[in-house]
Amino acid sequence: MKNSLVKILFILMLVPAFTYAEIKIGYVMVEKVLKQAPQTAVSNKKLEKEFKVRSEKLKKKIKSVQGKEASFKKNSVTMSKGERDSAIKVMQQSKLEIQRMERELREDIDLRRREEISKLQVRINKAVESVAKKESYDLILYQSVAYANKKVDITDTIIKALSSKKAD
Numbered sequence: 001m002k003n004s005l006v007k008i009l010f011i012l013m014l015v016p017a018f019t020y021a022e023i024k025i026g027y028v029m030v031e032k033v034l035k036q037a038p039q040t041a042v043s044n045k046k047l048e049k050e051f052k053v054r055s056e057k058l059k060k061k062i063k064s065v066q067g068k069e070a071s072f073k074k075n076s077v078t079m080s081k082g083e084r085d086s087a088i089k090v091m092q093q094s095k096l097e098i099q100r101m102e103r104e105l106r107e108d109i110d111l112r113r114r115e116e117i118s119k120l121q122v123r124i125n126k127a128v129e130s131v132a133k134k135e136s137y138d139l140i141l142y143q144s145v146a147y148a149n150k151k152v153d154i155t156d157t158i159i160k161a162l163s164s165k166k167a168d
Contacts, residue, residue, distance in 0.1 A: 061098055
């Protein structure tokens with residue numbers, strides 16, 4: 001009994017040495033991939049084009065209100081109290097309208113940007129999986145890592161894989 005227990009303990013001590021010896025691990029800095037992937041630039045141009053009309057409309061509205069303010073400052077001395085009060089009220093309403101338009105535009109852009117990032121993350125995950133299979137990785141990490149040696153950093157490999165899939 002004692003002899004078989006010693007044999008089992010000896011075998012159990014060897015098992016971890018064999019299992020850990022051949023694990024291939026990689027690490028991906030997702031922030032870097034999101035900044036440098038060619039799909040990010042394409043996505044940004046797409047968003048810029050999508051919201052260009054609304055942005056231009058907002059800029060025109062801002063310039064219009066600024067022009068009205070300048071005119072008011074210049075002519076307020078000659079205006080009656082009722083005209084001044086009316087002009088002030090119109091400018092305040094215009095400013096509130098601009099703030100509302102800015103907020104809505106910013107919210108819409110943020111929503112679309114999150115959608116585009118979500119699509120890119122799906123592509124990143126596919127690229128990570130493809131590289132992992134092609135280069136026989138056992139484990140690839142990309143979140144909540146306290147330290148990763150340069151030897152296990154495969155971020156540039158993932159960016160290259162995404163670059164080759166730019167047309168997707």
